Amino acid sequence: MANFNSLNIRPDILQNIDLLGFEEMTPIQEMALPPALMGKDIIGQAKTGTGKTFTFAIPIIEKIRVNEKFVHALVLTPTRELAFQVGLEFEKLAGSGIHVALTYGGASINPQIDRLRRGVHIVVGTPGRVIDHIRRKTLKLNKVETLVLDEADRMLDMGFIKDVEWITKNTPRTRQTMLFSATVPMPDEIRRLGDTYMRNPEFISANVDEDELTVSNVQQFYVEVDQRKKMDAFFRIVEEERPTKALIFCKTKKWVEKFQGILRRRRFSVDRIHGDLTQAARERAIEKLRRGKIEYLVCTDVVARGIDISDISHVFNYDVPQEPLTYVHRVGRTARVGKQGTAITFITPDQIRDLWLIEHKARTRIPERKVSFD
Numbered sequence: 092m093a094n095f096n097s098l099n100i101r102p103d104i105l106q107n108i109d110l111l112g113f114e115e116m117t118p119i120q121e122m123a124l125p126p127a128l129m130g131k132d133i134i135g136q137a138k139t140g141t142g143k144t145f146t147f148a149i150p151i152i153e154k155i156r157v158n159e160k161f162v163h164a165l166v167l168t169p170t171r172e173l174a175f176q177v178g179l180e181f182e183k184l185a186g187s188g189i190h191v192a193l194t195y196g197g198a199s200i201n202p203q204i205d206r207l208r209r210g211v212h213i214v215v216g217t218p219g220r221v222i223d224h225i226r227r228k229t230l231k232l233n234k235v236e237t238l239v240l241d242e243a244d245r246m247l248d249m250g251f252i253k254d255v256e257w258i259t260k261n262t263p264r265t266r267q268t269m270l271f272s273a274t275v276p277m278p279d280e281i282r283r284l285g286d287t288y289m290r291n292p293e294f295i296s297a298n299v300d301e302d303e304l305t306v307s308n309v310q311q312f313y314v315e316v317d318q319r320k321k322m323d324a325f326f327r328i329v330e331e332e333r334p335t336k337a338l339i340f341c342k343t344k345k346w347v348e349k350f351q352g353i354l355r356r357r358r359f360s361v362d363r364i365h366g367d368l369t370q371a372a373r374e375r376a377i378e379k380l381r382r383g384k385i386e387y388l389v390c391t392d393v394v395a396r397g398i399d400i401s402d403i404s405h406v407f408n409y410d411v412p413q414e415p416l417t418y419v420h421r422v423g424r425t426a427r428v429g430k431q432g433t434a435i436t437f438i439t440p441d442q443i444r445d446l447w448l449i450e451h452k453a454r455t456r457i458p459e460r461k462v463s464f465d
Contacts, residue, residue: 117142119297132292133269144180157188160210164237169245171195178215196220218254235262244274308426310433312460334405339389342410361387408436415452
């Protein structure tokens, strides 16, 4: 997986990505971000939970001039819940200076009007309420540089396609348009939208076959624990499990380095792998695990697919993976060649929804495992 640092984007955006704990791009990000940053129209096929919000948020934020308080970008979503989620991602990624407004039905319109009148750079909303604001002249789209149709297939299913077209016609023809759909194959109506309202769009598919999103022959558990006790819980589980060969997946390279140091100080036989190491160094670490010279390998998702060792007894997800497919790839490193394997994922209480999404998408059941600190 490529690193966000390989993108030609502003240092403050990179810093915010780093603070959020992301380093390697997901497949849709890796494929779509370069053309999107060049201003090209994008039709992206990617399932929910694959990091596609960053795919359109980064190019939008990169283009915005903070001192120019008009609506630079409009993001249409099918539901208020998704609008709220997307707005939150923008705020985390953009930091201070860039203002985001949410416009959706089922809530009082007056606070939304006040927010828009104060001046915003990005509007995220549902089609019906966006049209309401346009007709009230509280939302002006004459300077919009980017239009995003997020989960366009769901907007089609919910009967919003005519509204989407009406809104699109009220934005400048010079805009950049990015459309995302999860349905395979892509509905004809969505393709027609692309043909009618987009300029030579690049079609990018990061979908996977449903058969890939399955986990079998692996004992799976999750441990819910407060962040402050997470490390203690990890060591208690390791003490109980006694792995023979184990992978420990972490979100960032910095934490991989730190975690390896902690394990070494506790006399663990351990090495590490992440994207900053040379290919030769990575191969040496894998070979040490394969030959039994070490028992633990701390790593980022750089090896979630690439490692093939038949006798890995345990996979520890110290950090919850960013997307369900990544979970499947991580867990798939154990229980190879018909052998048994165990996967244990550590979550904090606020990450339970991430776990539910993994269960739903991977069609698996992950029972809870209690840890005693007595």
